[in-house]
Amino acid sequence: xxxxxxxxxxxxxxxxxATAGSVDDGKSTLxxxxxxxxxxxxxxxxxxxxxxxxxxxxxxxxxxxLTDGLRAEREQGITxxxxxxxxxxxxxxxxLADTPGHVQYTRNMVTGASTAExxxxxxxxRNGVVEQTRRHAAIAALLRVPxxxxxxxxxxxxxxxxxxxxxxxEEFTAYATELGVPEVTAIPISALAxxxxxxxxxxxxxxxxxxxxxxxxxxxxSHDLAHCHARLxxxxxxxxxxxxxxxxxxxxxxxxxxxxxxxxxxxxxPSGRTTTISGIDLLGEPVDVAWTTQSVTLxxxxxxxxxxxxxxxxxxxxxxxxxxxxATVCHVADAPLTVGHRVLLKHGTRTVKAIVKDIPSRLTLDxxxxxxxxxxxxxxxxxRVKIRTAEPLPVDAYADSRRTGSFILIDPADGTTLTAGxxxxxxxxxxxxxxxxxxxxxxx
Amino acid sequence: MTxxxxxxxxxxxxxxxxxxxxxESEAVHIFREVAGEFENPVILFSGGKDSIVMLHLAxxxxxxxxxxxxxxxxxxxxxxxEVLEYRDRAVERHGLRLHVASVQDYIDRGVLKERPDGTxxxxxxxxxxxxxxxxxxxxxxxGGRRDEEKARAKERVFSLRDEFSQWDPRRQRPELWNxxxxxxxPGEHVRVFPLSNWTxxxxxxxxxxxxxxxxxxxxxxxxxxxxxxxxxxTAGEWGGPRAGERVVTRLVRYRTxxxxxxxGAVDSGATTLDAVIAEIAASRLTExxxxxxxxxxxxxxxxxxKREGYF
Numbered sequence: 001x002x003x004x005x006x007x008x009x010x011x012x013x014x015x016x017x018a019t020a021g022s023v024d025d026g027k028s029t030l031x032x033x034x035x036x037x038x039x040x041x042x043x044x045x046x047x048x049x050x051x052x053x054x055x056x057x058x059x060x061x062x063x064x065x066l067t068d069g070l071r072a073e074r075e076q077g078i079t080x081x082x083x084x085x086x087x088x089x090x091x092x093x094x095x096l097a098d099t100p101g102h103v104q105y106t107r108n109m110v111t112g113a114s115t116a117e118x119x120x121x122x123x124x125x126r127n128g129v130v131e132q133t134r135r136h137a138a139i140a141a142l143l144r145v146p147x148x149x150x151x152x153x154x155x156x157x158x159x160x161x162x163x164x165x166x167x168x169x170e171e172f173t174a175y176a177t178e179l180g181v182p183e184v185t186a187i188p189i190s191a192l193a194x195x196x197x198x199x200x201x202x203x204x205x206x207x208x209x210x211x212x213x214x215x216x217x218x219x220x221x222s223h224d225l226a227h228c229h230a231r232l233x234x235x236x237x238x239x240x241x242x243x244x245x246x247x248x249x250x251x252x253x254x255x256x257x258x259x260x261x262x263x264x265x266x267x268x269x270p271s272g273r274t275t276t277i278s279g280i281d282l283l284g285e286p287v288d289v290a291w292t293t294q295s296v297t298l299x300x301x302x303x304x305x306x307x308x309x310x311x312x313x314x315x316x317x318x319x320x321x322x323x324x325x326x327a328t329v330c331h332v333a334d335a336p337l338t339v340g341h342r343v344l345l346k347h348g349t350r351t352v353k354a355i356v357k358d359i360p361s362r363l364t365l366d367x368x369x370x371x372x373x374x375x376x377x378x379x380x381x382x383x384r385v386k387i388r389t390a391e392p393l394p395v396d397a398y399a400d401s402r403r404t405g406s407f408i409l410i411d412p413a414d415g416t417t418l419t420a421g422x423x424x425x426x427x428x429x430x431x432x433x434x435x436x437x438x439x440x441x442x443x444x
Numbered sequence: 445m446t447x448x449x450x451x452x453x454x455x456x457x458x459x460x461x462x463x464x465x466x467x468e469s470e471a472v473h474i475f476r477e478v479a480g481e482f483e484n485p486v487i488l489f490s491g492g493k494d495s496i497v498m499l500h501l502a503x504x505x506x507x508x509x510x511x512x513x514x515x516x517x518x519x520x521x522x523x524x525x526e527v528l529e530y531r532d533r534a535v536e537r538h539g540l541r542l543h544v545a546s547v548q549d550y551i552d553r554g555v556l557k558e559r560p561d562g563t564x565x566x567x568x569x570x571x572x573x574x575x576x577x578x579x580x581x582x583x584x585x586x587g588g589r590r591d592e593e594k595a596r597a598k599e600r601v602f603s604l605r606d607e608f609s610q611w612d613p614r615r616q617r618p619e620l621w622n623x624x625x626x627x628x629x630p631g632e633h634v635r636v637f638p639l640s641n642w643t644x645x646x647x648x649x650x651x652x653x654x655x656x657x658x659x660x661x662x663x664x665x666x667x668x669x670x671x672x673x674x675x676x677x678t679a680g681e682w683g684g685p686r687a688g689e690r691v692v693t694r695l696v697r698y699r700t701x702x703x704x705x706x707x708g709a710v711d712s713g714a715t716t717l718d719a720v721i722a723e724i725a726a727s728r729l730t731e732x733x734x735x736x737x738x739x740x741x742x743x744x745x746x747x748x749x750k751r752e753g754y755f
Contacts, residue, residue, distance in 0.1 A: 014463040043728040081613065083597040084590045086643045093463040095641055111618040221460040235476040240509035248508060254473040254622070259459075283472060284507035291459050295472035295505070308480045332618045346623050349480065408623045415604070415627025417617040 230258030494587030675708030
């Protein structure tokens with residue numbers, strides 16, 4: 001990094017990505033390798049890892065210790081919780097959500113994937129696509145992560161042979177496409193030996209694609225404003241009431257999707273009143289146009305009643321408001337979610353009372369079959385729910401907007417985050433899921 | 445101050461925010477969420493660069509209105525005078541309310557005992573948590589960053605603390621999308637970290653971009669220091685040097701600001717922001733590894749202190 005100039009550092013963009021892999025697929029090694037080979041591990045961190053590895057009687061530095069930060073994780077040698085890592089190259093800054101691979105931590109993968117624009121799914125070249133791989137692909141598809149990388153690891157253990165890689169890549173891509181994953185990039189790697197992670201491999205001449213890091217550096221950060229519905233959840237009303245600004249009344253929020261322009265006609269939901277944007281302040285400076293994900297303050301021409309929780313949208317492109325939300329959810333709490341459960345639903349900046357009216361099905365990620373009427377969803381379960389809200393909500397389909405199509409359910413008694421919700425159809429493909437035959441045993 | 449990111453080899457849309465704009469926007473969103481959902485938030489303000497950046501972001505988030513939060517400083521009694529002056533000027537200039545929780549008071553009252561190593565950083569936890577309780581703060585902003593330390597890498601943006609201010613890493617709420625959950629019972633509070641996703645370099649680049657003033661100790665200057673446990677500590681009334689520790693004058697600067705007894709200076713000739721940024725970009729040591737004695741106490745020193753209520 002020492003040759004990087006200040007100007008070059010300043011011009012970078014940010015990519016948020018997540019990793020997923022089974023316990024022994026070498027995920028920690030891949031993450032360690034990315035950090036290490038991009039020179040993001042500093043001398044004192046490496047020294048601490050070497051010291052800890054030696055005190056455990058290990059031969060070399062265990063790069064997994066770089067990423068397992070909690071006592072319990074180091075004791076058990078497993079990753080329990082999502083950890084966030086930061087590294088940079090001259091081209092880009094990266095926020096890596098390093099998520100655990102265990103089935104019991106599906107919720108943590110959902111957490112990591114919810115903000116990711118790319119997911120790296122690891123498989124062991126010797127084992128190929130396994131149940132856990134399909135589960136990871138399904139979660140990436142459900143969360144609509146725009147880019148998926150299949151990293152076929154341990155190529156060194158299969159003689160760096162192309163047919164092994166090609167077969168795995170083909171099987172995975174077919175499955176992911178069926179789920180509606182828009183783009184899969186398959187890369188043959190050896191995280192341990194460093195093949196195609198940061199440096200191109202000398203052992204796989206037959207591979208002409210990018211290394212993992214090259215791909216991370218060049219994948220487009222998607223902001224297709226033309227096809228986005230503009231949305232601004234109102235967070236806070238700014239009213240200085242000072243001598244200098246006696247009449248200033250601004251609606252502050254982070255643009256969730258699309259763009260807004262001064263002079264544009266907008267509607268405030270749920271009231272449905274319409275006015276025009278008379279000004280946009282971008283953190284204290286007036287601008288003519290602002291877009292996702294800028295934090296702005298909108299000034300409106302008319303003195304409407306607008307407060308936290310409202311949604312400002314273009315008058316010609318307002319979402320429907322509804323009190324009956326149908327969604328796919330991942331249950332993230334230990335206590336189950338049941339029909340009749342009274343909850344709080346946070347959508348954008350609005351939190352409303354709600355009740356779980358029905359749980360029509362639970363999804364088995366292994367084979368994507370649907371188990372009808374499971375009665376409840378346990379921790380890490382993914383299923384369909386129908387929720388009735390106490391007030392009308394302007395919701396988008398998650399397929400159209402990851403921000404205004406998502407919500408969380410909260411336990412009103414103790415504040416626990418119960419459930420991650422995605423409004424509308426689960427997968428992008430027309431009919432990816434099979435309804436399980438009635439005579440199959442349900443495990444409840 | 446938003447700039448369209450330069451297209452990098454044609455891969456990014458013209459609407460992709462630069463990394464600093466993206467981080468700034470996210471932090472502002474976090475400040476506004478807290479203002480919208482909590483009754484009595486407070487910003488922990490030490491006069492260090494991270495809390496200075498937090499205050500700057502809060503000022504921008506609510507402009508042209510005033511910042512709707514007060515400040516809380518945990519005064520270890522061993523602070524750098526330049527930093528205290530900076531703190532008081534900032535409070536004055538922005539018309540803010542400052543709460544000071546004093547470690548020295550606790551020691552004078554006999555509630556806390558000076559440690560044999562003279563380090564006061566761990567002693568901050570009790571004055572901090574008692575003040576949070578007595579003022580009934582329900583949201584407490586901290587400048588902690590996940591890149592600082594591996595236990596912090598596990599920290600949520602909204603981190604629920606019980607009535608004893610304890611952090612339980614195994615019982616953290618999942619944090620999904622940007623839907624932060626600030627629900628808490630009476631007596632509990634939420635620690636909020638708007639700079640979670642920032643790195644040390646991001647903080648410095650942002651300071652440079654925004655032209656934010658800092659206390660002078662962040663830039664290279666001649667200072668009387670002595671060496672202890674491989675670090676240059678400032679000589680002073682706090683208890684250094686001891687017999688056998690030799691005071692020398694060196695050209696140094698600080699990468700972090702904390703208690704004088706455990707915050708080390710680094711050798712540096714960087715007198716300008718650009719020079720500091722170049723130095724950090726080239727550094728082979730982390731910020732805390734270079735300058736914090738208390739983090740070296742054990743492999744899980746930070747995790748253990750955080751569990752007790754420290755940041």
